[in-house]
Amino acid sequence: MFSAQDYSARRAALLDRLPERSLAVIPPTSVKPSSADASHTYAPSRNLFYLTGLTQENTWLLLFRTPAGDTVETLFTDPFDPEYEKWWGRKLTEEEASTVSGIATVRTDRDWEGAIDRSLMRGGIEHVFVDYPVAGLGQPRGQRQRFAWKLSKAWPDRTHGRLSPHIHAMRMVKDEKEAELIRKAAGITGEAFAAALSILRPGIRECVIEAELQRVFIASGAREAFPVIAAGGARATCLHYTSNDAVLEDGDLLLIDFGAAWKLYCSDITRTVPVNGRYTDRQRQLVEMVLETQRDAIHRLSPGKLHAAWNLEVSEAYAERLAAAGIIHEPAGIDAVYYHRTGHHLGLDTHDEALAETPIAPGMVFTVEPGLYVAAESTGIRIEDDVMVGGEGNTILSDMIPREPSDIEALMARGRG
Missing domain, CATH: 3.40.350.10 (Creatinase/prolidase N-terminal domain)
Incomplete structure (x- = not known):
């Protein structure tokens, strides 16, 4: 290219x-x-x-x-x-x-x-x-x-x-050709996601989902950008769980962190889906909370800020939201349920090279990936997309991959026939 x-x-x-x-x-x-x-x-x-x-x-x-x-x-x-x-x-x-x-x-x-x-x-x-x-x-x-x-x-x-x-x-600043390569990688990742959801059932092992993702990557001429995380139930509270060997249970959520690399340019996506095809009311409430935070984080991702300042803004607003919903007792307790940064640079590396004191600028591509990890409920949720910063609004390069609960349920229903 x-x-x-x-x-x-x-x-x-x-x-x-x-x-x-x-x-x-x-x-x-x-x-x-x-x-x-x-x-x-x-x-x-x-x-x-x-x-x-x-x-x-x-x-x-x-x-x-x-x-x-x-x-x-x-x-x-x-x-x-x-x-x-x-x-x-x-x-x-x-x-x-x-x-x-x-x-x-x-x-x-x-x-x-x-x-x-x-x-x-x-x-x-x-x-x-x-x-x-x-x-x-x-x-x-x-x-x-x-x-x-x-x-x-x-x-x-x-x-x-x-x-x-x-x-x-x-x-750190991508041109349009680089953005298109990341979008292509995200498109292949979306195809793999749909294929994996079509075979997702209670009783299969997490590695079956991993294998299906890799099958689509390789068949498309891509490769995995990083090892797949397929974490069901309580295992999703571990950020870098990669054993992928446990049986998926009816009623659990499955957190999938995955991404294709196309001509060395990486995508990095996370979705959290119901193993049986339907979210419970509580699961939907928590997923919606993370989605709202992701939308807020994308809105706050703007030129002129430092990466660290953006992360702090998002975390502080998220803490208030979690406290208001009763998920934590007070904003200061956010670290108990959210213990990573909001996102990182993306490009030729999954965690792309970056300079901490360089302000956010148009053309930079970030992952935006808030999460919620409630160990007491054996639940880990993360939703991650790849976003290119613009001078007047941002572009979600992975917008072809469903993220809303109703869209994911519909995709799973179609895949299961």
Whole structure:
């Protein structure tokens, strides 16, 4: 969907954010071993993909502008290898990598370190920025962070910084093409939801619903954006329940938190549905309470606010509503029944990269997902949609997926014939 010109424009915008005489280095993610000679499924660097459109392993990107203002872009990829193709699949040729990314200089000699040294020696570079995730004190440094440390020690006379926040600032605001990819992912998620509800019955296991969701994702050419949560009854009070192995009981609610990823762009949806196809009066009352809060949260999601301020506004209004309904004794008790934030950024990652001190702006996409967790009633409810912020009103990118109790009951009745 994106053109080479789109990726070129993103790279130019990135260099515009950096000081003059800066070198930007975007390394790849690494393959993570699992056990014996096996490895986890490769997860490509989202930042590298955002700038090049490439997801191939061992791909490096170097960017800088010369003192004369000329842009120098170099892409390093693995060489095309017919023998490798027999075992593991096809590698891009240099020409193909150039066509996708819009980068004229594509090298397969794996000498990115030599290229960096030569750029620093001859290119008039004063500042070096490397893209890497921060591990913190309690975790070992990853391959990319270790490379940044090595580079800073090799060239101590240059200033060194982390490139990632500059890319994240750009990724926070989506263009129309990105919004359409998220909407497409949400549409596939909606199809999976309808299919799962058609087989939902008391007596089946939660994993049957998980399997049906994944079946539709894969049949549609998508993949799951994150592990499915299918939590029945009291298990729904655990926010990240993923065992999905219990039997669903007649009269219980089922909380389903799920989402497809389409061309790496994620959807993230939650619905809470009656296992037997009909909400009780009490279940409907609680679901309506969460729905009212979600509508209020979408209304309050507006440009100029900080993410944290929006979350606090929504929580304070929700606390008053819960107290007025008698679900909690006083607003201060909200933490007993609602213990997560209202939403997060969404995009190439399910919990997309974001900068906390950057105000909400048009083009940002958030999940809006209030919940209600009443352990005494063995009930957990969450309703989540994907919302794009606008200058004059917001757009629900997942508006094709039913959320009202009557609509969900009607969908379940149709699915069961």
